[in-house]
Amino acid sequence: MPAPEQHRLVFRQIDEPGYSNDLACYLRNGGYEVLRKAVRRRPEELVDEVKKSGLRGRGGAGFPCGVKWSLLDRKSGKPVYLIVNADESEPGTFKDRYIIYRDPHQLIEGIMITCFANKVEQTFIYIRGEFPDGAKILERAIAEARAANFVGPSILGTGYGCEIYVHRGAGAYICGEETGLIESLEGKRPYPRIKPPYFPAVLGLYQCPTIVNNVETICHVKHIADMGGEAFSKIGTPNNTGTRILCVSGHVQRPGYYEFDVGKLTMGQLLNEVCGGPLPGRKFKAVIPGGTSAKVLKFGERYKGRRKVGAEMVEYDWGVEDIPMDFDSLAMVGSMGGSGGVIVMDDSVSMVEALGNINAFYSHESCGQCTPCREGSLWMKRITARMVHGDARPEDGALLKSVADQIAGRTICAFGEACAWPTQSFVGKFGDEFKAYSQEKGGPRPDAAPELV
Amino acid sequence: MMNLSPETLQKIEQVIPHYPVKRSAVLPLLHFVQEERGFISDEAIEWIAAKLEIQPVNVYELVTFYPMLRRKPIGRRHIRVCRTLSCALMGGYRTCAEFQRQFNTGLGGISPDGEVTVEFVECLASCGTAPVVMIDDELHEKVDAARARALAQEIRAAARPEGAR
Known part of the structure; x- marks a missing residue:
């Protein structure tokens, strides 16, 4: 079966000729229209849209975003923080880099919709230290957005306000772990906190309720607010909704980033058709499907079992090439979708x-x-x-x-x-x-x- | 006294109020000081601690934890070659060896001409264009050994004053 077409939602603009990362260009392409509409709705409605969408976090764990938001401790009366996890450090993953460098306003629009929906008081973007230019690009974009009243004390005249600050890491992978990230942002060594009790939604940044979301996840929020949760949930497959950016690296003809409906594409289609197959004279040996933490898959091995398709349980018998690229299927074969970083090794590798x-x-x-x-x-x-x-x-x-x-x-x-x-x-x-x-x-x-x- | 430049001091004064708790500003301050001075001295640790009303050990423990923070000066240019799997699969080790050969230097030290420090670092998150190298703040993609030689040549050319060769 031929591979489906890419479906670029988050990456719709980034490779368009002439597309630049400044506010004027973003506005010419319909930028901030979704935010304008969103702030006229009730915040609870927006949270419901995200819940309905089935969006699962794109940072690694695949936790449902709407559920994460609904766990926020609202009774405490403490301020709510949003932290955007832009630490992107799982080896094999390089999607957030392109969002930050080429389309920062899409991220900022997603942030402000997320903030409005959750009545967030302040946002920090925790960006890895190895993206110094990325931090500058974000700071410039935030300043532009603030000048245009999309960010700041009263966005679009609503009376609701939220500031976004960029916080740079300094080269530690552990800062991608959400509680380690919080410790780092508090100025301490990024030692992860024990859960319970330190669930960020209850005892997060400065012991206040905190949402930590990945860059790509936040961008999807914008598209959910735009099309509605129901429409988003129809993209992809049940329980694995929306599109997903897959980053392919290692031994293929065309490494790079690709965006597809989740689960509509198999590993074989991705590697052989989309990425052009193995390098000349070589054969695929192994692939890590979701960043180096994910368990390796060996070409030639078979995965058998029963899975739910609609209401029925059906048998499956897959090779690596047959595995659909979604959270549940990759978990069924004993690995994980993780951060979407696919690392390919051919038969030259020990x-x-x-x-x-x-x-x-x-x-x-x-x-x-x-x-x-x-x-x-x-x-x-x-x-x-x-x-x-x-x-x-x-x-x-x-x-x-x-x-x-x-x-x-x-x-x-x-x-x-x-x-x-x-x-x-x-x-x-x-x-x-x-x-x-x-x-x-x-x-x-x-x-x-x-x-x- | 630190005698930081007015620009750095201004950045420091601007960033501290971003945080409800002063201590949160310690990483940004360390970045600013390192950007100006090239490394974090004992004096810098004391100064930052006093500025943020924390103990010097609370600054020191970060300097020893984070890979990007340094206690010693480095060469004029900083070459960071990615070591992690995707880059290594595409020849990152050869790239790193070539930079070392070009500047006759080991990993981490300053080259004999004082020009560069070559480091092997973990994933730079540009795996699709492996092998990648950061030279100072700039990312260079698909840097094989030949490209490494060309980049080394550019660094040497930029180091020599006009007419000195």
Whole structure:
């Protein structure tokens, strides 16, 4: 079956010739019209539209956005904060970069609709430190929007006001975890908070109710306010609504960002048709479907089970190529949609070395708060580095797995799982390669084999 | 005394009221000071702590945590090569080695000519155009070894005063 056409909602404008990131251009293209209409409605109606839309968070966890909003503690009487998570740091993910750099006003419009709907008092955009120009672009765009009364003390003469400030991170992956982000914004080390009791909706920034939403999620809010929650919920598939940006990197002919109706496209269509297939003379070996934390999928393996289609349960028997790119299907095959970062590896790649690369990342980025993660991520890195640069032993795979198995579920935040899942899945699916690595490492390598550790 | 420039002091005064709690401004202040001075000195830690009415250790613990904050000066230009998986799959390690060779330097130090510091950093979130490199604040995409040589040449050319070669 041929791949469906891209459906660009969030990325509708960014590649249009002549489209620029200033307010004048945004206004020429219908910018802020949705906000103008939104502020004439009751805030509760807008929250209902988002609930009806079925929108699930695009940052990684896929939590329903409307539910997140409805959990806000309104009885406390404390101010409500919105934090836009623009930390974009899950390896393989690069969608928010293009929204921020090329279409910042779309994000600001989404923010102001979100703020109006939730009676937010102040917004912070937490942008990763490695986007210095992105921070400047956002600050300029906010100043333009403030001058035009879309942001500020009384937006569009409504009497409702909200300020947006940009806050720059400084290179720490853990700041993408929402409670770590909040600690960082409070000026502390970004050690994630324990839940309960520190659910951001109740005890967030400065112990006030706080919404933390991803950049892409906030942009979808604008489109939901525009078309209505019901119409949005008809895009995509049930429980996986709307469009989603997929970021493809690694060994394909045409890496890049693509936006599709969620679940209407399979992994095979994405990689073979949209991205042009493997590089010349190579074959796909493995793919990580949702950022490096997601469990790896191995080409050639089969996924079988029963799933709900409409009201019925039906059998499925999929290869990697057959998996629909939605949250639920990727969870059914034991991985996750995560942040939409699809990383492709071909047959030139040693899975031991690829895991070594990933382990180095997580050991660098563990915040160090919980012992299993701090020590375990370091051990996993050291073991894979030794396998590559020193002596590899046939039992190293089992050793790696035993370390990983002791991390997941024993930490304050999901980083424990994020650093354990790659090892568990790589060793689980490519165990023979780990066993044979000691014999094979000195032997001939494919010409294209990249250095990874 | 820090003797920061009037521009930096102005940025500092503007950013503090963005936050209901002063301590929140510590990262922005660290960025501003590092942008002017190149690194965070003991003196800077004390000054920021006093400015925000917190203990110096509350500033120091951030400087030692965040990868982008530095306790030592770096070269005139800062070359950050992405090390993480997508870039590595496309040859990021070769790119990094080429920059090191071009400036005869290891990772993290200052090159003998004082010109650059080469660092291998984690994901820069531009995986679709791998391998990527940041030179100072600017992102460069699809930087293979040949492109790294060309960029090194540009850096060297910009370093030499007119007519000096």
